[in-house]
Amino acid sequence: MIKTKALPFRLKKKISKRKLTTEDIIFDTCNYLFMILLIIVMLYPMLNQLAISLNDATDSIRGGIYLWPREFTLQNYQHVLGEAHILQALFISVARTLIGTVISVFCTAMVAYTLSRQEFVLRKPATILFVLTMYFHGGLIPTYLLIRELGLIGSFWVYIIPNIIGVFNLIVIRSFIDGLPNSFIESARIDGAGEFTIFLRIVMPLSLPVLATVSLFVAVWQWNSWFDVFLYNSSHPHLTTLQYELMKILQNTNAALAQRSAVDAFAGSEAQGGNVVTPMSIRATMTIIVSVPIILVYPFLQKYFVKGMTLGGVKE
Amino acid sequence: MRIEMPTIERNVNKQPISKRKRTGIKEFLYQLKQQKTLLLMCVPFIIWLIIFKYLPIWGWVIAFQDFKPARGIFEQEWVGWEHFKFLFTAPEFYRVLRNTLAMSIINMVLGFVTAISLAILFNEIRNMPFKRVAQTISYMPHFLSWVVAASIVSHALSLEYGIINTVLLKLGIIQEPILWLGVGHYFWGIIGAAEVWKNVGWNAIIYLAAIAMINPQLYEAAEIDGAGRLQRIWYITLPGMKPVIVILLIMNMGYILESGFEPQYLLGNPMNIHYSENLDIFVLRYGISMGNFSLATAAGIFKTVISFIFLFAANHMAKRLGQARLF
Numbered sequence: 172m173i174k175t176k177a178l179p180f181r182l183k184k185k186i187s188k189r190k191l192t193t194e195d196i197i198f199d200t201c202n203y204l205f206m207i208l209l210i211i212v213m214l215y216p217m218l219n220q221l222a223i224s225l226n227d228a229t230d231s232i233r234g235g236i237y238l239w240p241r242e243f244t245l246q247n248y249q250h251v252l253g254e255a256h257i258l259q260a261l262f263i264s265v266a267r268t269l270i271g272t273v274i275s276v277f278c279t280a281m282v283a284y285t286l287s288r289q290e291f292v293l294r295k296p297a298t299i300l301f302v303l304t305m306y307f308h309g310g311l312i313p314t315y316l317l318i319r320e321l322g323l324i325g326s327f328w329v330y331i332i333p334n335i336i337g338v339f340n341l342i343v344i345r346s347f348i349d350g351l352p353n354s355f356i357e358s359a360r361i362d363g364a365g366e367f368t369i370f371l372r373i374v375m376p377l378s379l380p381v382l383a384t385v386s387l388f389v390a391v392w393q394w395n396s397w398f399d400v401f402l403y404n405s406s407h408p409h410l411t412t413l414q415y416e417l418m419k420i421l422q423n424t425n426a427a428l429a430q431r432s433a434v435d436a437f438a439g440s441e442a443q444g445g446n447v448v449t450p451m452s453i454r455a456t457m458t459i460i461v462s463v464p465i466i467l468v469y470p471f472l473q474k475y476f477v478k479g480m481t482l483g484g485v486k487e
Numbered sequence: 488m489r490i491e492m493p494t495i496e497r498n499v500n501k502q503p504i505s506k507r508k509r510t511g512i513k514e515f516l517y518q519l520k521q522q523k524t525l526l527l528m529c530v531p532f533i534i535w536l537i538i539f540k541y542l543p544i545w546g547w548v549i550a551f552q553d554f555k556p557a558r559g560i561f562e563q564e565w566v567g568w569e570h571f572k573f574l575f576t577a578p579e580f581y582r583v584l585r586n587t588l589a590m591s592i593i594n595m596v597l598g599f600v601t602a603i604s605l606a607i608l609f610n611e612i613r614n615m616p617f618k619r620v621a622q623t624i625s626y627m628p629h630f631l632s633w634v635v636a637a638s639i640v641s642h643a644l645s646l647e648y649g650i651i652n653t654v655l656l657k658l659g660i661i662q663e664p665i666l667w668l669g670v671g672h673y674f675w676g677i678i679g680a681a682e683v684w685k686n687v688g689w690n691a692i693i694y695l696a697a698i699a700m701i702n703p704q705l706y707e708a709a710e711i712d713g714a715g716r717l718q719r720i721w722y723i724t725l726p727g728m729k730p731v732i733v734i735l736l737i738m739n740m741g742y743i744l745e746s747g748f749e750p751q752y753l754l755g756n757p758m759n760i761h762y763s764e765n766l767d768i769f770v771l772r773y774g775i776s777m778g779n780f781s782l783a784t785a786a787g788i789f790k791t792v793i794s795f796i797f798l799f800a801a802n803h804m805a806k807r808l809g810q811a812r813l814f
Contacts, residue, residue, distance in 0.1 A: 192715065194715045194716055194717070195715075195716055198611070198716045198717070199611075199613075202608055202611055202612060203612075203617075205608060206608070206612065206617070206621045209605075209621065209624075209625060210620075210621055210624050210625075212684065213624050213625055213627055213628060213684070213688070214624060214627075215650070216639040216642070216643055216650075217627075217639070219642075219650065220638075220639065220642070234647050234648045235648075236648075237650075278532060281528050281529075281532075282528070282529055282532045284528070285525045285528050285529040286529070288525060290518075290522070291522060291525050291529075292515060292518045292519060292522060293525075293526070293529060293530075293533070297529060297533055300533060300536060300537075300541075301536060304536065304540040304541075306795070306798060307544070307791075307795075308540060308543065308544070308791075309540075309542070309543025309544045309545075309546050309547065310543070310546075310547075310770070310784065310787035310788070310790075310791060311767070311770050311771060311774060311775075311783070311787060312546065312549070312770065312774040312775075312780050312783045312784045312787060313542075313543035313544070313545070313546025313547065313549070313784060313787075314543045314546075315774070315775065316543075316546055316549075316780065317538075317539070317542055317543050317546065321538075332539075333539050335532070335535060336532055336535065336536065365524055366522075366524035366525050366528065367524055367527075367528065370528070391630055394632075395631075395632035395633075395634075396632075397632065397634055398748075398749070402775065414632050414634045414635075417634050417635070417638065418634045418753065420638075421634065421637060421638050421641065421753060422753075424641070425641055425668070425754070425756050451642075451648075454638055454642070455642075457638075458635050458638045458639065461632065461634070461635055462631050462632075462635050465630045465631060466627065466630075466631075469627065469630050470623055
């Protein structure tokens, strides 16, 4: 590597105040234009879906809705949220996200604590057992058969129990606990605290930052899951989630759109008179409902995510 | 090291004899008793792990059986390599394999190039608030589910309202709207673009971290030597990122048969199935939909074994090159 001595202060100032060259101006202009394009590409699709969801369903068929609804209405939302099975799916989505996150984070942290104890006899073998499963797993069919044998199909717990411990999260939490000063734990032990008390009263509160990060990982994952619903509970309508319901709508419209032109596909619903919703509007409305929780929280949470990613990567 | 050895031994000698005598299995049992709370906190989850993660690996035996769901796993008829033979002679399997490899390689190359470029461009922005806004927005799609992403993609590509067709028509690039998802050979490109849209901002984070590690004095020196913006990127930023790029490339080799499942499944339709069906969808279709558990398991085993070989090869390569490695 080339070694350079620190520049004298005056010279440094000179550089930063130097006049922009033509190359700089062209480069910066292009870069900023590109960034604006990037922002548009990332945001436009969501805003477009929002506009369609807020626009009158039959009017949307005419097309040409970009960023702003042409005939504003909340009817789509009324219709979607008025459907019993969508409300039920919303309930299941929220329940699996909350219950799944609480159970998973608590149990993962507990195991992470035991694996971080240097003197624990099972520390090495248990760590290896857990980490191996990151690279080695039975695959779709054997897992499906196991879940079936265990009688978890058609049960809410199929969303929670198979996902109690996330190995990546386990490593993230363990490396954080490893970094805590040992003296906290030692002094608590001298005071007569048992392992579980130490975990609950000392390690958990000290690990709040990493537990927040992992909770977010788990919560987003639980909220976004649809495949296990599809695999295990697709014939149990009372246990499906919002993502799964959106997936079904998507598959239906995909099939319709692929076969005929969209106008033909949607014409039927207009002719029925009383029916004011179309697959396109329902899809847009569902898309917004499903993404709103994440879009609302993620700007606040992104720094945790990024931190969690680096934490997991460093020690792995 | 050698100098330290005697001190350690002396310490051992200083320990009370009663503690030193307890060796081997006795010591182990003593410790087990001492650590029963820790065991209680850990062992139930090890049992969970064995049931949910290791038991399914035993399920691999059904690839060598003619699995009938009504019978138990040991009462099945054994057929040996029959299912593998069927798999490797089926032309459909090679089409599925081709799709998997193609989409995986497209995703990898496209993912690397776009994420690295984006990180460099982010790094060149001097206006910090703007940089932060652009970056935050760039990884928004990463947090949306694939269902939402697929819904957006299929809307953007639709015949009448799709923004892609609208823009291309207005620019005069195409004369008639294209049914993007209805033409098989567009599918790989669509998946590649969707993956980039969803993940480019997120993937750029690690490269930005790598750029942040580069010594800023290198840039100052280059500037004094008269290097322009592009030259600085080419001769300082890119070489500075090289170690990270190399290790990530090697690590990704291990996932060569993981072309993703969700986007292909969600965007696939009967018109593009010849290009959209990959190994995971093949397993799902044969296994769950058609109930041919044995054949699907055989395909799953094939995938895992190949992935494992690649993973170890990649790990070995990383070790040889002196880079950080997977395990």
